[in-house]
Amino acid sequence: MSKAPVNVTVTGAAGQIGYALLFRIASGQLLGADTPVKLRLLEIPQAVKAAEGTAMELDDCAFPLLQGIDIFDDAGKAFEGANVGLLVGARPRGKGMERGDLLQANGGIFKPQGEAINAGAADDIRVLVVGNPANTNALIAQSHAPDVPAERFTAMTRLDHNRALTQLAKKLDVSINDIKKLTIWGNHSATQYPDLFNAEVDGANAAKAVGDQAWLENDFIPTVAKRGAAIIEARGASSAASAANAAIDHVYDWVNGTPEGDWTSAAIPSDGSYGVPEGLISSFPVVSKNGEWEIVQGLEIDEFSRARIDASVQELVEERDTVKQLGLV
Numbered sequence: 357m358s359k360a361p362v363n364v365t366v367t368g369a370a371g372q373i374g375y376a377l378l379f380r381i382a383s384g385q386l387l388g389a390d391t392p393v394k395l396r397l398l399e400i401p402q403a404v405k406a407a408e409g410t411a412m413e414l415d416d417c418a419f420p421l422l423q424g425i426d427i428f429d430d431a432g433k434a435f436e437g438a439n440v441g442l443l444v445g446a447r448p449r450g451k452g453m454e455r456g457d458l459l460q461a462n463g464g465i466f467k468p469q470g471e472a473i474n475a476g477a478a479d480d481i482r483v484l485v486v487g488n489p490a491n492t493n494a495l496i497a498q499s500h501a502p503d504v505p506a507e508r509f510t511a512m513t514r515l516d517h518n519r520a521l522t523q524l525a526k527k528l529d530v531s532i533n534d535i536k537k538l539t540i541w542g543n544h545s546a547t548q549y550p551d552l553f554n555a556e557v558d559g560a561n562a563a564k565a566v567g568d569q570a571w572l573e574n575d576f577i578p579t580v581a582k583r584g585a586a587i588i589e590a591r592g593a594s595s596a597a598s599a600a601n602a603a604i605d606h607v608y609d610w611v612n613g614t615p616e617g618d619w620t621s622a623a624i625p626s627d628g629s630y631g632v633p634e635g636l637i638s639s640f641p642v643v644s645k646n647g648e649w650e651i652v653q654g655l656e657i658d659e660f661s662r663a664r665i666d667a668s669v670q671e672l673v674e675e676r677d678t679v680k681q682l683g684l685v
């Protein structure tokens with residue numbers, strides 16, 4: 357018997373991430389090769405025509421798993437029956453802007469979307485916020501969806517995780533497949549902390565395998581944390597295909613589980629683990645089991661890591677305080 361289709365709502369569908377994402381969802385890479393999908397695309401009225409153009413192209417791919425495409429300019433309708441919500445639509449950061457500058461501009465988008473999810477999404481709704489500042493936008497949406505379990509709201513740090521994997525693999529001249537247990541802690545911003553002290557390369561400690569604290573501090577961490585800005589500088593536009601790829605990775609693992617013997621990174625509501633204030637949507641080492649994220653417990657956090665995790669968490673606390681003052685949470 358064939359599976360029932362899963363409703364996937366994508367906001368900002370006519371944007372550049374949307375264009376890189378929708379074809380991969382429709383081809384089965386988001387949920388699995390045996391799961392049919394229905395796409396529900398949300399755009400602002402001015403961009404609906406462009407979304408219609410993308411929908412025409414999706415039709416022209418004749419994807420066997422794609423069972424329908426609906427386009428909306430109303431969040432209430434777009435999230436009706438949604439099983440997965442990919443909240444991509446937001447204003448991207450331009451040259452010289454920090455993600456925090458976007459709080460006010462984007463905060464207003466995520467309140468009505470949280471309300472719409474609360475009102476109409478399916479009981480098993482899973483939300484991934486990609487639009488920046490992603491962690492705090494997820495917090496805003498979550499706070500307007502009181503009937504949805506809080507842990508269904510997540511934000512994306514998988515792109516940072518993937519960036520860190522590649523930087524480490526290049527440094528050690530190893531395959532990505534040899535690296536396990538890497539973690540991005542904190543905010544999806546320049547304060548994020550990519551942690552090699554708990555990571556493994558071919559079973560050995562990654563920080564020891566690198567054996568070069570100066571590279572770790574002055575090269576690896578800033579390269580990963582500022583990669584978004586470097587892409588903007590180089591492309592004149594923020595990352596799109598790699599961001600879409602990370603969104604696929606995040607949701608695929610959430611739904612299908614993470615591989616044995618490894619973990620990944622995702623920003624999920626804190627339960628107070630590792631001293632991160634409860635409720636903040638912060639990036640942790642996570643595994644997915646039975647469709648739910650769990651924070652990996654018991655990792656040793658040395659002084660160096662502690663200071664960096666604390667700095668990124670402090671930024672999240674400040675963002676939360678700002679959106680509180682703006683009446684957005």
Ligand code: NAD
Nearest residue numbers: 368370371372373399403445446448486487488512515599
């Ligand atoms: P884009 O400008 O190309 O597309 C954004 C789209 O969102 C536009 O089509 C716009 O019309 C739409 N939009 C705006 N307000 C909306 C609303 N209220 N409802 C529905 N749609 C709306 O931007 P992009 O390059 O696709 O990036 C989207 C977001 O993702 C940005 O905030 C960017 O900074 C962020 N981003 C996050 C990560 C991450 O790792 N978390 C990585 C890359 C980009």
Ligand code: LMR
Nearest residue numbers: 449488583584585594595
């Ligand atoms: C990224 O990390 O590529 C995105 O968040 C875009 C940005 O503003 O850095």
